[in-house]
Amino acid sequence: MHPLGQSWLGEATRLGRRLATATAIVTAPVLDRFAVALPGTDAAITLRVAERIRTRFCTALADFDALRPPVSIGVAAHQAGEDADTLLQRADHALYEAKPASRDRVQLAR
Known part of the structure; x- marks a missing residue:
């Protein structure tokens, strides 16, 4: 991975851990993504948390580099x-739906 990308992911992971709720489980980055699990949280709350994280990432990383991803x-x-694998696959599919739709967005899995 390019050093700039690695640096950005490190900052994104630190920010994600600070923004997640007290019960969240945040994984280390894998390639260009990481996971946040919110046990006992329904979809509506999870969407609000995800949008808060997305907005804060955009704000915090705006000055990180001119090429903010x-x-x-x-x-x-x-x-x-x-099972956990199916849950992660659905989240991953939702991520891929969010990317071409407009990027910079949160997408709920079906």
Whole structure:
């Protein structure tokens, strides 16, 4: 990975950990993404948290570099009987829906 990208991800991870709720679990970045789990949180609250994180990323990283990358977030709420892999796949799919739609947005998985 390019050093600028690695630096940006490090800053994004630190910011994500500061912005997440007390019960959130934040993973280390993998390539250009990381995961935040919000146990016991419904979709509506998760969407509000994700939008808050996206907005704060955009604000905090605006001066980071002239080439500020867009912040797109995929959100998936756990469904009864769903395993962790399926939940993450749905969140990842939502992320990929958010990117071409406009970037800099939060997308809820179906």
